[in-house]
Amino acid sequence: MKPDYDTLIDPATWAFIRATDAAYPPDTATLSIADQRAIYDRMCRAFHRGYPPGVTANDRPFGGVPCRHYPGSDATVIYFHGGGFVVGGLHSHDDICAEIRATCGFHVVSVDYRLCPEHPHPAAFHDALAATRAISATLSHPILLVGDSAGGNLAAATAHATRGEALGVAGQILIYPGLGGNKDTGSYLTHATAPMLTRDDVLFYASIRHAGTEPAPDPSFVPLCDHDFNGLPPTLAIAAECDPLADDASTYAARIIAAGGKAHAVTEPGLVHGYLRARHSVPRAKASFARITAAITAFAAGEWPYGDRS
Template sequence: MPQPDYQTLIDSPTWDFIRQTADFYPPDAVGLSIAAQRAVYDRMCCAFHRGIPAGVAVSDHAMSGVLVRRYEPANPAATLLYFHGGGFVVGGLDSHDDVCAEICAATGLRVISVDYRLAPEHPHPAAFDDCLAATRAAAVAFPGPLLLAGDSAGGALAASVAHACRNGPQITGQVLIYPGLGGNRDRGSYLTHADAPMLTREDVLYYAAIRHAGQEPKADPTAAVLQDTDFTGLPPTVIFSAECDPLADDGRDYRDVLLAAGGWAEWHLEPGLVHGYLRARTTVPRAAASFGRICAAISQLAGR
């Protein structure tokens, strides 16, 4: 299938971000061990770290045996559980530290970032189990509106937790940022953007194989919510997809099944943006605008 003209779709600041990211990866990155991949990813995220906004208190805790990092504004209006991206293989509390702190500052919500277990040491459903346990613990510790959010793999985890919580605790809303939700990888954006900058279709398949130790489960919404057969009773949902991303259609398809089931959902396709653009929110105008929309969506859902 002919690939899009990324030189036209992607603007100069975004290309600068793509090149800055690529500079952290050696030529033989495909053959790196899991430990080496994590080390590279951690160095990259540290280089993009923009600090903690004033007025945000940060502390680490354990909730139901899961390590979390809590970001507290002066008077939190609600609580947001945040699940980081990284293909279920890389990332942690530090990789998304400034993102969570900025969401806290922008929304006035308490943000709890979850350090779920990673594959391959802990294959599915370990990450899902940790995120669900932390969500249930947060509902007890912080009564009031409870929201979920996450990017990439974390968006998938947030959606799966929302499906699992239909019988409690009540989830006020969820915001999913360029999530992979288990769509058909042989059609649509998976083929159109199979070789997109920042994330390719082969990358998606690679991380899925690691997450599931080989064979992916079927009809398992704890792994991929688009495999569910019931989309009723889910919280209001806002989804942000990057245009130049093989995962883009998953966001649209999830919105469609939620609406068909009588739910409330919005999907935003962010023009010219690539997977992982949260790290570009201070240097790329398009990413900054999208991050503003993400924070506004979280605030609006908290107040619904």
């Protein structure tokens, strides 16, 4: 049965969707890559809320990867931005990172990984690894891996690849991540035509990422295909209810729990893909952002705020 988005999505979120569509039309994925990036950057700038008082930033490389560092203390958040591995960069999630810095007080480093199609997989993954290792060697421990959408994929892939390394990773927070779930079942079908992101969009960006030739099952590409979920850091996986990617978060958390690890999944009711940009205008998004920063703070302190493992 097709979801009734008029009922599921509240008026504040609909206003956010309309504002986004006005700046980033739903057919943008059919345009050239250069046009997509320009439109996405303008849209993100339209939602940019500036820096909270006392927050500064400087651009510097880590591990040869361009990054933006928001200086803090005590711990370090490594942030991987969303954008389908095609759009986005240091500017698109600038104010989000600044607000994480202001709320948690920690160092925040946003990673400007290489984008597709110019740099197909595994370029972004290699950048994520190089930056994470260099940041861990330079800034305060513990380390928190955080990412939204495509960035959630990179955060998880990095966590899988660096198990056993002494990087000080204390947790990962994955925000409406695309982790490689079955695109022919569950939320991929139920929310195939959701506002903000459709199943067709997911397939389009996936095809660009692997340059037309899908690689063999590889957790650096799709973390859900890993056969080993042992040894992963405490995880919060957050989904937007009205999103074809929604099931990936809960499926991933369940695999960590089944392996004896700590994971907690949240599906945010009535929210849509990309809702971080609505954290100042939509109460549900504001509450979710508070959940994210609370998890970052708790994981950095070695705390597990969710009772038992789940």
